[in-house]
Structure formats: structure tokens, C-alpha cells
Amino acid sequence: MASGHDVSRGASRQALRWKEVRELSRHRTLAFIRQPEAVFWVFAFPMVLAAVLGFAFQSGEPAKSHIALLEGAHANRLLERLTADERVELTRFPDVAAAERALRSGKVDLFLTDPAASPPALRLDPVRAEAESARLRVLVALGELDEDALALDTVEEKGSRYVDFLFPGLLGMNLMGTGLWAIGFAIAELRQRKILKRLLVTPMRKSSFLASFLVSRLFFLVLELVLLTAFGFWVLDVPLRGSIVLFALVSLLGATAFAGLGLLCASRVKTIEGVSGMLNLVMMPMWLGSGVFFSYERFPDAVQPLLRALPLTALNDALRELMLDGSGVRDILPEVLVLALWLVVPFVVALRVFRWS
Amino acid sequence: MRPVPAALALSARSLVKRFDDLTAVDGLDLDVHAGTCLALLGPNGAGKTTTIEMLEGLTQPTSGSIEVLGLQWNGSANAIRERIGVQLQDTKLQEKITTFETLRLFQSFYDAVRPIDEVLEMVGMTEKRGARVETLSGGQHQRLTLACALVGRPELLFLDEPTTGLDPQARRRVWEIVETFKTEGGTVLLTTHYMEEAQRLADRVVIVDAGRVIAEGTPSEVIAGLEAESIVELFPAGGTAERLADDALLVLPGVREVRREGSGVTLVVTDTQASVGALLAHLGEVGVALESLQTHAPTLEDVFMDLTGKHLRDG
Numbered sequence: 001m002a003s004g005h006d007v008s009r010g011a012s013r014q015a016l017r018w019k020e021v022r023e024l025s026r027h028r029t030l031a032f033i034r035q036p037e038a039v040f041w042v043f044a045f046p047m048v049l050a051a052v053l054g055f056a057f058q059s060g061e062p063a064k065s066h067i068a069l070l071e072g073a074h075a076n077r078l079l080e081r082l083t084a085d086e087r088v089e090l091t092r093f094p095d096v097a098a099a100e101r102a103l104r105s106g107k108v109d110l111f112l113t114d115p116a117a118s119p120p121a122l123r124l125d126p127v128r129a130e131a132e133s134a135r136l137r138v139l140v141a142l143g144e145l146d147e148d149a150l151a152l153d154t155v156e157e158k159g160s161r162y163v164d165f166l167f168p169g170l171l172g173m174n175l176m177g178t179g180l181w182a183i184g185f186a187i188a189e190l191r192q193r194k195i196l197k198r199l200l201v202t203p204m205r206k207s208s209f210l211a212s213f214l215v216s217r218l219f220f221l222v223l224e225l226v227l228l229t230a231f232g233f234w235v236l237d238v239p240l241r242g243s244i245v246l247f248a249l250v251s252l253l254g255a256t257a258f259a260g261l262g263l264l265c266a267s268r269v270k271t272i273e274g275v276s277g278m279l280n281l282v283m284m285p286m287w288l289g290s291g292v293f294f295s296y297e298r299f300p301d302a303v304q305p306l307l308r309a310l311p312l313t314a315l316n317d318a319l320r321e322l323m324l325d326g327s328g329v330r331d332i333l334p335e336v337l338v339l340a341l342w343l344v345v346p347f348v349v350a351l352r353v354f355r356w357s
Numbered sequence: 358m359r360p361v362p363a364a365l366a367l368s369a370r371s372l373v374k375r376f377d378d379l380t381a382v383d384g385l386d387l388d389v390h391a392g393t394c395l396a397l398l399g400p401n402g403a404g405k406t407t408t409i410e411m412l413e414g415l416t417q418p419t420s421g422s423i424e425v426l427g428l429q430w431n432g433s434a435n436a437i438r439e440r441i442g443v444q445l446q447d448t449k450l451q452e453k454i455t456t457f458e459t460l461r462l463f464q465s466f467y468d469a470v471r472p473i474d475e476v477l478e479m480v481g482m483t484e485k486r487g488a489r490v491e492t493l494s495g496g497q498h499q500r501l502t503l504a505c506a507l508v509g510r511p512e513l514l515f516l517d518e519p520t521t522g523l524d525p526q527a528r529r530r531v532w533e534i535v536e537t538f539k540t541e542g543g544t545v546l547l548t549t550h551y552m553e554e555a556q557r558l559a560d561r562v563v564i565v566d567a568g569r570v571i572a573e574g575t576p577s578e579v580i581a582g583l584e585a586e587s588i589v590e591l592f593p594a595g596g597t598a599e600r601l602a603d604d605a606l607l608v609l610p611g612v613r614e615v616r617r618e619g620s621g622v623t624l625v626v627t628d629t630q631a632s633v634g635a636l637l638a639h640l641g642e643v644g645v646a647l648e649s650l651q652t653h654a655p656t657l658e659d660v661f662m663d664l665t666g667k668h669l670r671d672g
Contacts, residue, residue, distance in 0.1 A: 016465075016468065019465045020465045020466055022465070023461060023462045023464075023465035024462065024465075026458075026462075027451070027454060027458065027462045030453065030454060030458065031451045031453050031454055034453035034454075034489075035453060193448065193449040193450070193451070194445060194447060194448045194449065195448060195449070195450065195451065197415065197445060197448070198443070198445055198448045198502075198505075200415060201413050201414065201415060201438060201441070201443040201445070201515075202438055202443075202463065202466040202467070202509070203435045203438040203439045203466050203467060203468075203509075204466040357415055
């Protein structure tokens, strides 16, 4: 071959690679957004979930105690005081059986079987925390407890409510779900349709193919982050106290780590069903153990190091520190390192074990 | 630059592929001259797909050598891929993507490309330019995968069972596209189990069975190898078939071979007139009534039957 020929090819090579990545990314993105059900499950559903949960736990009203009474119960001082209590909701039932049913199904927290007896008789399930709160309201009504005996300072400050704890966790969980599903599902589909094999007989660079997944993922990540964060910021009033740039970078790092994990999960499975099972298996421990809905510190000490090593735990912790505590890059260094490890290792392994045909 | 006409576009020597204890391809030699079409003909499971996938660089041969356009897969893989076009068996293109978008993606992989509108014209899909893949018929989808193989301006086209599962009309349209490609000087290697397809498209055929070449040449050479003038198929009326003895049929003038299938009897004959005359006389003697009798010129299918005792289609 003449060397001049090679040089001209080499010069156009770079431009060609960009074109290839651009076309693959476009293809990827179009294939995704034209499947409304995929967009919903991968993208909209987690956002709706975040919105619903955010709203559900945002309410500032203290929870009411639901107390059951029989219809025939005569008015006395206890009932009067309970009726006057804003934190008590009294419900009257025609007979004992109906009240018992309501108690069993959790519609009421406590059943005041005989308010006129001395002492008044009641039934409850001591395992339920709500039953204890209801009993407290009865004791207060009886004058057995003085609520003013303690100086009370309620937590209402922005950044320390439950919704403030919840929101960064939901964001992390969202980044995990979209990253894993978008990559894992798409690759399994391409393999099942034998498109992967078809691409292999073209001069397409494998690196362009993988890069296109990151590009299209990035596109959706920006959308997802902007929409969710805006919702959290303006609707749920969750603060973002740390640097917004750092927040974006940590999200990007987390999203990329999950994309790598998605790639690894899909690197050998042949069918969409196979990858679905695999992804659920990978996500399940993190839904529970990575502190999305409640702090993972509630788990036994022995498993703490394990939970901290999970990518979602690291991402949630870092996001929380950034949003709620306004931490700087040094405070979140351990989490960043864990995420970086989760970025590099699955990617390297995936590239080695990836099956193209 | 096109190779000189006599050059080999593709050659394989002593190709072997073993999977665990199964030998799918067992010492296959193959030559395809530039500008010609070679058909690998054989039943399902004969090793056609394994062979073509080794030639396409998708499967690593257990042993043997392959040269594609003068290059070897080991070391020049991307240079080869730049110059070949491939249609695999049952690729299902992305449903939500349009015909045009699909071709634009495949076009982006190649240095030298054919304009998309030209490819669409070539495969007769111009009016389906903006249609999503999910709306295409089986024949249209197949023509689109063919277009994907043509958009990189290939010198050599690999087609793995390009018309399997298509109706006769859709099949004919695929044939026309392949013929256009050949007219422009392209080289084609195709696998098929339709002898009609091989007879129409191929300059040379290679018949494979159980991973080995059992016959090769131009379609007429291969058919001539059967040394038969025609094939006679007769179906005796119910209950009289057992009165026909193979030995008695074989000694009739011009009968070279006798085969039975169900209630039918097939004779490979070298002299149609003499054989049929003697056959009818013999049927009268032994008291066999005819339900039907047909004669036809031998086809590749008959060659295959003769060599293996099996049909191409049911393998």
C-alpha cells in the first residue's frame, strides 16, 4: 500500500470517529425516547416516586392519633377533653366487633372500650408506635401527664426535616436506576436483536460504541438532575448548601459509576429477561441498605463497613453532605474515592468480559 | 481500486471449526473470484453459517487459513471490514428508528460511502425513507438490512440466507438487488438452501453437507456431474407399489439410479425416451396402475439428493 494513501486516510480518521460517536449516540437517544414506556419506567417513574414521597413527607402537620369509641358511650370529662384535643381523631363504632376490626386493620390506633370505668379500659397493639402515641393522648386527657412539664423546641428548620433527609437519597436512587437500566437494558436488547453482532462486522470502533452510551446517558443525566433538583429546591424547599459545581460533579461521578455497573451486568446476558433479573439483584441491597429512606446506621455495626462500600451509600452520603451540611470537597473525599473505585473496576472488568456476539 | 478480474476476492484453505465434540466445518476449501457470485448450498446444519461467519471474521476458525481481498483477519480486520458488506441471518433492526436513520448510522462507520438516497433507490425503498423499522414488512426489512450492507460501498458482499422466510415476490426483489450489485462488478458469497436461488444468482456453487464440500463448479457443471438427462418421478396407484422391484427397475434401459420416498419412486435416467418407454411397458407387465408420472430436467436439488440421500430443505 502506498504511504500517501495511508496518510490521507489517517487524517480523515479522527473526523470519522466523531461522526460515528455522534450517530451512535443519536441512534441510542432516539431509540430510547421513542419508546414511551421505557421513558416512563426509566425516567419519569423514579421522578414521580420522588415527587410523591417528597410531598407525602413534607407535611408540617403533626400526625393525629385515631381512637375508637362505641356509639353508646356516655359523654364524660375524659371524652370531652379528648374531643377538644387537636391531635386526636375520635371515631365511633356501632359495636365491639366493628371497632376491633378497625383496630386490627390499623384504621384506629387504640380502642377505648370503657371510658367510664375507673380506671378507663382500653385495647391496643403495643408493638405499634402509633398505639403508644394514642395512649399518651389519653393519659394527657386524664390529667395524668403534664405536657408542659418539658420545654419543647420543635424542629422546623430547613435542612433538618425528614424530607431533607429523603430527597438526596431519592436523587441517588434515581441516578442508580436510570444508569443501570438505561445501559443494561439497551445492551441486552441490542444483543438479543443481533444488532451487536451486526455492528461487529462493520469498521465501527468498539470504543465509539461504548462512548455513545456515555454520551446519551449524559444527555439524560442533565435533564434528570436539573428537573429533580429544581423540584426539590423550589417545591420541597430542600436546601443546596454546598457548591453547585461539586454537586453536579458528584452526580456525574455517581451516574457514570452506575453506567459502568450497568455495562458489567449486561456484558454477558443474552436476553432482556436475564438482564432485568440481574439489575434487580444488584439494586435490591442498595434500595434497603444505602440509606435512601432511613439511615443505614440502624443496621448492625458488623455490616456497616459493607454498606458504606456500596456505591449508592457513598453517593447518598456525599449528596446529603453537600446539600444539607454544605460540605466541601475534603469532607466527601472518602465517598468520592468509593465512587471512583466503583467507576473504574466495573468498567475494566466489563470491557474484558464483554461478549459482542 | 478494483483488483484485476482474475484475482481472488476470497479464499479459504482447510477450514475447520470444532465446537466441543461437534465438528461443524471439516476441512473446507473455498475460492471466490472477484466479480463473481459463489453460493454455499446445503441443508440446515451443514455448516454454512459457521463457514460464512468465519469468513466474515465473526468466528475464529479452529484451524485453516482465510484471505479476504488479499488481507488476513489477523492484523487487518478493520481494513477488511471497510471493504466488505454483510447481511447476517435474522438481525432485527431497532424498531423505533426510521429507514433513513438506520442507514445514516451504518454509513457513519465507513470511509468510502454510497449516498443514502442512492442506496434506497438500489433496494427500492425510496418511498419508505421516513418509515420506522417496526412498520416494514419482512421483505422490506430484509431489503433494509441489505441496504445497510451496501451503504459502505463494499467490494465483497456476504449474504447469509438472504431470502429465507420471504414470499416468492419478495425473494425475487432481493435477487434483483444482488444482480445489480454484481453488474457493478461486486463479488458475492451467499449461503442458501434454495437451489433456485443458487441457480439464478451464482456463477459457481459449492454444495456442503456435514461441514464438507461434496460438489462444486458452475451450476451446469454440478448438474452435469449427475450424468442424467432427466429425473422421472412416478406415483403408483394405491396398493400396487409393492409390485415394483428396485432391481427390475434398475435393469431398464437408461435408468442409472432408483430412489424411494413414501409411495413415490424416483428414477435418475440418462436416456429419457428409452427409459420412459421401457418403464411404461414394465408397469403394464407387473400390473401397476399409475397415479402420476412426471419428468423434469435435473436441478441442484437432485444433485444434492443423489449425493446425500437427503433433501436440501429439511436437512
